[in-house]
Amino acid sequence: MKVFQLAGSLRTETGKKAAKAIRNNNSIPCIIYGGETVSQFTVEKEAVRKLIYSPEIFLVELTIDGKTCKAIMKDLQFHPVTDAVLHIDFLEVFEEKPIVIDVPVVLDGLAEGVKAGGKLSLEMRKLRVKALYNNVPEQLHINIENLALGKTIQVGQVAFENLEVLSGKNNVICAVKLTRAARGAAAKAGK
Template structure:
């Protein structure tokens, strides 16, 4: 997994009033959970832009004052109208403790159903996995060569070494849907 360098400044005042004042200074209030204590800090909007607005996942090398730690983004809060980032929650990660994280899905291959005139549809862009952070890949590659016309690939059919998939087993990851042209060709063939 890729790493991202981020520096934060510790803050002593917490609460709505303090958070509002921080946002007026073009900063984002953030909290680090998971360690021996909860740490409140601020980060600049420019510093986190490339971390938030990307489909990729990162381990964050976080420096808050004189404390250095590894973390992941656990939660983001956006303004309902302006879409500005209001708050970021980070989770400290350890080498021996498993974490739950959403990993992007990438479809590999050329499905048989697409060759027959169907349309490939990716239903789940990310899958929720549980593992130690060092075992989590940047993306989950799924081979769809054998996926036929009108068939689906469900979460229960997938297996990745060292990862536990947390999504429902019957959830559809991708499907090859029948198009009108494929239905017409099938009707003419009968």
């Protein structure tokens, strides 16, 4: 997992007025929980841009007023109209304690069904997994070379080392669907 360095400063004032003043000052109010204490702090808006607007997952090394801890971004709140970031929640992680996180899915290979004229459809871009943060990969690779026309790969059919997949076992990760051209060719071959 990639590491993202982030510096913040503790905040003493809480509430709606304080949060609005923080946002007007080009900062974002944040909270970190999961450890011994809950801390409220602020970070610069530009400092978290790459962390927020990226499909990758990061282990965040937070430095809050000189104290460093490791965390992951757990929740993110956006303004409903302007899409400005309103608040970020961080979950402190420890080496011996498992975390639950969504990991991006990458499909490897060219499916047999695609070679036969089908269309590959990625239904789930991320899978929710539970593991120690040292064992969480940046991406989950799934081999689709043997995926035939009209077939699917479900969550229950894949397994990963040192990970427990929490997404529903019957959820479809990807499928090779018949196209109109493939249906027409099959109908002509059948006549």
